[in-house]
Amino acid sequence: MSNFFIDLPKIELHAHLNASLSEDTVKALISQTENFGIPQDETFIGKESTRTFKNSFEMFKLTQRLTSTYEAVKFATKAVIGEFAADGVCYLELRSTPRSNKNTGLTKKLYVDAVLEAIQEFSEEHLDLIEVRYLLSIDRRLGVVEAEDTLNLAVEYQALPDSRVLGIDFSGDATVGDARDYIHIFEKAKDSGLKLAIHMAEVRGLDEESLALLSLPPNRIGHGTFLHENEKCKELILKNKIPLETCLTSNVKCETVPSTSRKHHHLYKWNDMGHPVIVCTDGKGAFDTTLSQEYQIAASECGMSRNETFEFSRAAIDHVFAADDVKSMLQTKWNQWRNLNLHYFTE
Numbered sequence: 001m002s003n004f005f006i007d008l009p010k011i012e013l014h015a016h017l018n019a020s021l022s023e024d025t026v027k028a029l030i031s032q033t034e035n036f037g038i039p040q041d042e043t044f045i046g047k048e049s050t051r052t053f054k055n056s057f058e059m060f061k062l063t064q065r066l067t068s069t070y071e072a073v074k075f076a077t078k079a080v081i082g083e084f085a086a087d088g089v090c091y092l093e094l095r096s097t098p099r100s101n102k103n104t105g106l107t108k109k110l111y112v113d114a115v116l117e118a119i120q121e122f123s124e125e126h127l128d129l130i131e132v133r134y135l136l137s138i139d140r141r142l143g144v145v146e147a148e149d150t151l152n153l154a155v156e157y158q159a160l161p162d163s164r165v166l167g168i169d170f171s172g173d174a175t176v177g178d179a180r181d182y183i184h185i186f187e188k189a190k191d192s193g194l195k196l197a198i199h200m201a202e203v204r205g206l207d208e209e210s211l212a213l214l215s216l217p218p219n220r221i222g223h224g225t226f227l228h229e230n231e232k233c234k235e236l237i238l239k240n241k242i243p244l245e246t247c248l249t250s251n252v253k254c255e256t257v258p259s260t261s262r263k264h265h266h267l268y269k270w271n272d273m274g275h276p277v278i279v280c281t282d283g284k285g286a287f288d289t290t291l292s293q294e295y296q297i298a299a300s301e302c303g304m305s306r307n308e309t310f311e312f313s314r315a316a317i318d319h320v321f322a323a324d325d326v327k328s329m330l331q332t333k334w335n336q337w338r339n340l341n342l343h344y345f346t347e
């Protein structure tokens with residue numbers, strides 16, 4: 001890959017922690033399970049270590065099981081942050097469902113603490129390299145009671161001074177449950193000042209729940225794969241200027257979109273309308289991609305010049321959930337990078 005796409009400063013706004021672990025990190029977790037106190041009677045570990053990492057969902061399940069202690073969650077989070085930073089990501093919003101585990105004593109609160117401690121440690125060890133924030137995920141497979149519990153945690157953590165918890169992500173298997181059951185939770189989140197990033201219309205036939213979600217409205221849409229096909233949805237999105245987090249490779253590997261080309265992927269439809277879209281990975285480990293690779297695909301399909309690609313990555317700054325002082329800092333970073341890398345634009 002051209003160094004330009006790796007060097008280019010980038011913003012990642014849609015990254016599920018457990019789906020983002022690289023194969024190396026998974027292997028390191030497997031070898032460290034004993035140190036992390038993950039019960040060794042879980043014989044899956046030996047078997048899983050020989051698996052090919054082709055199946056994204058199997059990998060996701062495996063990584064979820066491997067991150068079942070405080071130390072493992074912290075280790076995984078730090079590793080993922082380091083990998084994004086090495087790929088030129090300057091601002092990252094990680095999302096993950098806080099999980100408890102009776103066998104290891106992990107609680108949902110400890111899970112959040114582990115993620116936040118990893119972020120804090122990484123930022124102290126690598127000053128000014130990357131800004132990281134955390135969105136607590138509500139998994140639609142786990143039901144409303146669990147969701148309310150997660151919301152309460154998010155409210156509690158967001159209220160802490162200099163909190164890196166900025167919002168809620170709503171995700172999980174789109175064919176399970178009805179998102180309308182969660183609307184009151186999202187309203188409460190908004191009232192508490194939390195931002196909302198909501199997975200929507202990943203499969204066809206969810207128009208009614210999509211319309212209910214869009215009337216909140218959310219601050220950002222995850223995927224929104226079929227929203228452009230419904231006029232009412234399209235109207236609400238354009239009117240409220242709700243940005244879409246688009247994940248090219250992930251959609252193809254999940255078989256909701258046939259290819260990453262202009263012909264098939266909705267990213268280009270919205271971009272052509274002048275509507276904000278942000279290129280994201282979803283799960284760089286599970287889908288075997290990198291953010292720089294996703295940018296390269298999008299830029300090549302759109303025929304973007306390097307200058308246009310630079311401005312496209314810069315445009316994502318407007319849609320981060322962090323406060324205005326962070327946005328200004330990022331604008332400065334983009335300007336400085338350009339001044340130091342003029343050769344890319346004159347070649």
Ligand SMILES: [Zn+2]
Nearest residue numbers: 016171222282
């Ligand atoms: Zn996602």
